[in-house]
Amino acid sequence: MESDKLLILAVDDDATIRMLLEFLLKKRYRVVLREDGWDALAWMGEGNLPDLILADLEMPRVDGISLLEQVKASGAFSHIPVVILTGHESQELFQRCKSAGADDYLLKPFNPDVLYHRIDKALAAGVRVG
Amino acid sequence: MYALIQTEIDSAPATRRAARWVSAGPASCHLASGLGPDVEQACADTAFRAWRLIHASHVPPLAVFCDASLPDSDVWSLLARLRRESPFRQVPFVLVSEHVDKSLIIKALQLGADEVYDIDADPAAVRRRLAFLRSFKSEQESPVQEEETRRRPPVSSPRRLLDITLSSLGLLLSMPLLLPAALLLWIESGYPLERVQRVGMGYQVFDLYQLRSRRKERRDTGEYTRLGRWFSRMGITRWPQLLNVFLGDLTLSGYEPLPLQVAEQLTTDEWAGRFLTPAGLTGPWAGITSASARRRLEKDFSLSRKPWSGLKIVLTTLPLAFRDLVLPTED
Numbered sequence: 001m002e003s004d005k006l007l008i009l010a011v012d013d014d015a016t017i018r019m020l021l022e023f024l025l026k027k028r029y030r031v032v033l034r035e036d037g038w039d040a041l042a043w044m045g046e047g048n049l050p051d052l053i054l055a056d057l058e059m060p061r062v063d064g065i066s067l068l069e070q071v072k073a074s075g076a077f078s079h080i081p082v083v084i085l086t087g088h089e090s091q092e093l094f095q096r097c098k099s100a101g102a103d104d105y106l107l108k109p110f111n112p113d114v115l116y117h118r119i120d121k122a123l124a125a126g127v128r129v130g
Numbered sequence: 131m132y133a134l135i136q137t138e139i140d141s142a143p144a145t146r147r148a149a150r151w152v153s154a155g156p157a158s159c160h161l162a163s164g165l166g167p168d169v170e171q172a173c174a175d176t177a178f179r180a181w182r183l184i185h186a187s188h189v190p191p192l193a194v195f196c197d198a199s200l201p202d203s204d205v206w207s208l209l210a211r212l213r214r215e216s217p218f219r220q221v222p223f224v225l226v227s228e229h230v231d232k233s234l235i236i237k238a239l240q241l242g243a244d245e246v247y248d249i250d251a252d253p254a255a256v257r258r259r260l261a262f263l264r265s266f267k268s269e270q271e272s273p274v275q276e277e278e279t280r281r282r283p284p285v286s287s288p289r290r291l292l293d294i295t296l297s298s299l300g301l302l303l304s305m306p307l308l309l310p311a312a313l314l315l316w317i318e319s320g321y322p323l324e325r326v327q328r329v330g331m332g333y334q335v336f337d338l339y340q341l342r343s344r345r346k347e348r349r350d351t352g353e354y355t356r357l358g359r360w361f362s363r364m365g366i367t368r369w370p371q372l373l374n375v376f377l378g379d380l381t382l383s384g385y386e387p388l389p390l391q392v393a394e395q396l397t398t399d400e401w402a403g404r405f406l407t408p409a410g411l412t413g414p415w416a417g418i419t420s421a422s423a424r425r426r427l428e429k430d431f432s433l434s435r436k437p438w439s440g441l442k443i444v445l446t447t448l449p450l451a452f453r454d455l456v457l458p459t460e461d
Contacts, residue, residue, distance in 0.1 A: 016333075016406055023333035024394055042270060047239035049232065070262055073255040075224075075247035076235045112394045 005030045006123060009050035011040045011067065012085070013059040021054065024112050029119075037062030041070060044077055052123055057086040057093065065100055072101035081122040085110070150187075154180035154208060155197025157249045158226045162195050164253040177204035181211055190221050193260050198227035198234060198246075206241055213242045220267040222260055293382055297375035304369045308341075311357075311366050315341060318357050323370065328379075329393035330409040336379040338387060339370035375411050384410025386424060 008029045010021040018033045025031045032050065034040040038061040040053070053071065057064035064084055071077045081103040086093070089107055097105050103122040106115065150170040151162040159173035169192060174180035177200055184191060194212060196205055205225070212218045222244040227234060235246045244263050247256060301308075315322040325337035343358030354362065361367050374380040380387060387409035388396075396404070415424040 019333040019405065023329070023335075038266075041266065045239060045244065047236045049236060066262075070259065073259040073262075075230060075245055075251055075256075075259075076239060078255075109396075 003030075006051040007032065007049075008052050008054055008119065009034065009040060009044070010054045011035070011037060011059070011064070012056040014056070017056070024115065025054075025119075028116060036060050037064065037067030037070070040067060049077070050080060052119060053080055053082045054085055054119070055082060057084060057088065057097075065096060068097065068100045068102055081125065083118060083122050085115075150191050151193050151195060152180055152183050152191040153195040154204075155195075155200050155226070157197045157199065157228065158195035158224075161224075161226050161247060161249055161251060161253075161256065162193075165257055166253070176200065177208040181208055184212070184218060184221075190217050192264065193222040193224055195224045195226050198225050198238075209242055220264075222263040222267065224256075224260075289381060290378070293375050293378070293380075296382060297372045300369075300372045301376065304366075304372070307366060308369050311361050312341060314357055315343075315355070315361070319345070319355050327390055328387035328409065329390055329405070330379055330387055331405060331407060333393070333405050335390065336374070336387075338379070339373050341367040341370060343367045371411055379409070380411045381408035382411050383413050384408045385413060386410070386415045392421075 006029050008025050009032050010018060010025065011034045012018050012021065013035050015035075018035070022031050022033055029051075032043070032048070034043055036059040037055070040055070041062060044050070053067070055064045055067055059067075062070070064086070068082050068084070071080060071082055078101075082101070083104040083106060084097045084102045085106050085108065087108040094105055103125065104118045106118055150172055151165065153159040153162045153171065153173045154177045155175065159171075162171050162173070165171075172180075172183045172191075174183055177196060180194065180196065184194065194208070196208055198205060209223055212221060212223055223242065224245040224247055225234070225238045225243050226247050226249055228249050230246055230248050238246050244267070245256075245259060312322040319342070321342050323339060324342040325339055327335055328338045330336055341358075341361060343354055343362045345353045345355055345358075358367070371380065375382060384407055385404045393405075
């Protein structure tokens, strides 16, 4: 059943990447798309708890790092695994994401099977609340 | 903005003596007291007394903390009062509990709370979160923008008009040959038409129509039926794709409509752009068998919004497009 599928919140400011992520993810999960960290936090603040957040790094208003920091500083959302998806290969960025609490870090271009594997791995490792 | 608010909180005692946390209940008071000595805090033992403390001040508190263990009516009525009265509407409301579970989080957030913390939450994280929430709530005037739900991005009207006109005309003109061909294939193998899934504009998956030319049970080996081979050589098998153009799945000239397993490999921003414009019945890729050569051509291929430019491509590549659908070879 559709409602049994886990819910992924995919956050990216690029409309085509959002479409791509929806195309890839909806085969296995329920997907909600938001275009930046601001919209993602607003949506979650209404009481919507995704099972995992997949976030780009470079976004307007609230970028991926800030989104990650807010999620991990929150008492309501810190249990949600966050996987960073970015086109920038940088050791410094990787370290920043890691120290901010990212559960995984994936570079574009990515193999869809690797994406599924990383998501499932982060979901399995995530702390469940309630 | 984030930094400004953080500064405001950090320098609160010097610049705004009334800046304070207000807490209702012992757990909230415990959590708020751990946030540092630089902001005054007012503790109350009931939600009602906390409300009186809040209301008595002209300056809204920096945040309100409330124990989840207080009677339900007290907790939610305090929250409702805060959300009703304009000076306090944007004050972050934090529910504090000894046991945080998913149902409590959802209920609290849905009723207008901003956070739910465990009594032993990290004070630095709480401060960081509250600083952000104050900034966030003050700017969050407009409702959350809903994600666009349209299934296809818009196609320019002249192009669509041209697609409908020419595909209708093409379908009408091809009927005298298409219908007998379909009938003969049906007699020969019992299945004249096949649908294959392709990815078009906006990553929308659609069924691409074509006459079935290969044996169903030996499709993997690509073995033609006797009539199928003949119709393929004549180029008739792809004519039903005019129906896809008529329905709007395809345009006359555009990027190649890709199989799902190929589309999902194009995961960089650079490639994602190709899915912003419609897939085409034909295009510069038509007749080229090498997949990498097709992709290279597409990189240089920028579709003009002028329908006549598209028509030029149609006229130059249509004969190639209507040859049998040659599957590109990966090299």
